[in-house]
Amino acid sequence: MRIIEYLNKIGIVFVFLYSTGSLCAQQPKLQLGAERMEVILPLLEGKRVGLVVNQTSILENTQVHVLDTLLAEKINIIKVFAPEHGFRGTEDAGAEIDDSRDQRTGIPIVSIYGRNRKPTAAQLADLDVIVFDIQDVGTRFYTYISTMHYVMEACAENGKEVIVFDRPNPNDFVDGPMRRDGFESFVGMHKIPLLHGLTVGELARMINGERWLQSTPDTCRLTVIEMENWQHGDPYWLPVKPSPNLPNDQSIRLYPSLCLFEGTGISVGRGTYFPFQVLGYPDPSYGDFQFTPVSLPGFDTNPMHKDKVCYGVDLQQTAFEGGFTLRFLIDFLNKAGDDRAKFFTRPDWFDLLAGSKELRMQLTNGMTEEEIRASWQADLDAYREMRQKYLLY
Structure with a gap:
């Protein structure tokens, strides 16, 4: 157990496998879209x-990257487009990505998180089709889905086809506030809830x-390579961390609820080995747990409250089934005292993360979680009805 806890702390994501053959036989093995070569090729x-x-673009049955797999199948890969965090997923959040070349294959890597976030006509001119294969975590503000939107838009404009290799949603819930008109951004492209419940x-x-x-x-010429043996509600543990500060399953579960703290002065543990699993502020009144954010390559090199002792709470072992909760925000807002603004x-x-200014006003005015949740329900009901048209699983 100590070995497992240590590996989890340094950022290894575990996939817990069933050990009995009879149980495995009852549960057909998940086949990702990227693994269905008989359809793809x-x-x-x-x-x-x-x-x-x-x-994240690996085939779980071989642990080989989809780029290497397709090259081995003699597919003519012209270039790779790199999103936020880069092709290898090591760059800080928000850091611009430069064009480069993959050292292993020699394939050109074109940044779409630098000078432009949407592929240009020139960048698409020598292509017939773009394949999108990136693991999402099910939240509106996770930027890979915004990258997918821009890729679809660019391909629609230039007569190119898009093929999406589908992957499970590890935060498979419909919950949280909707994005309102006027709050469009790269962390809120679509009028969907904070947790959208889609692949x-x-x-x-x-x-x-x-x-x-x-x-x-x-519309974009779109083909989705569907998964096999996955349905909504099935759990999924990621074999590779999807971005530098989501190192394990607990961070992924807590991320929808803790990301809103990025609009506050409270640290979510960036600059530690347990980001999005702790909360703290440089004031002992905020809690007994202590941590000190530092420059940490592979996680965050310039975190909030860098080199300052933060006091707060440790959520690494907190039982949390997933979804979205406001209890952490309300708790720390109460710790801040009278000047809630x-x-x-x-x-x-x-507001951009929340999708409107409404949630901030509700919290500032002291509304309870139950009262705030009640204000979302009509929107969520309408969204769920609309969502039904697009479900594949």
Whole structure:
């Protein structure tokens, strides 16, 4: 147990496998979209292919990256497009990504998180099709789905096809506030709840079906390579951390509820080996647990409250089934005292993450979680009804 706890602390994501053959026989093995080569290869043969991929784009049955797999199958990969955090997923949040070349394969890597976040016509000119294969974590503000939107938009404008290799949603819930008009951003492209309850393939279908591609009246030529043996509600443990500060399953479960703290002065543990599993502030009144954010390559090199002792709570072993809760925000807002407005040190950023200014006002005015949740229900009911049209599982 001590070995497991240590490996989990330094950022290894565990996939717990069933050990009895009889139980395995009852549960057919998940087959990711990227693993269905019998479907994929006929769609790509003879075409010039671009990939939107990162470190999560592996085949679980072989642990081989999809780029290497497709090259081994003689598919003509022209270039890779790199999203936030880069092709290898090691860059800090928000850090611009430069063009480069993959050292292993020699394939050019084109940044779409630098000078431009949408592929240009010139970058698409030598391609017939773009494959998107990146693991999402089910939240509106996780930027890989915004990258997918821009890729679809660029392909619709330039007559290119998009193929999405589908993967499970590890935060498979419909919950939280909706994004309102006027709060569009790279962390809120779509009018969906904070937890959207879709796979990336289903979201791509929704983007097309709801005509959300903004620069063109056309839809994207879209193919989703569906998974096999996964249904909504099935648990999923990621074999690779999806971004530098989501190192394990607990951080992924807590991320939807803790990310809103990024609009406050409270640290979520960036600059530690347990980001999005702790909360703290440089004031002993905030709690007994202590941690000190530092420059930590591979996690965060310039974290909030760098080199300062923070006091707060440790959530690493807290039982949390997932979904979205406001209890952590309300608890720390109460710790801030009477001047609740000062808790939100970056109110505009908080509002973009939340999708409107409504949640911040509700919290500032002292509304309970139950009261705030009640204000979302009509929107969530309408969204659930609309969502039904795009479900694949």
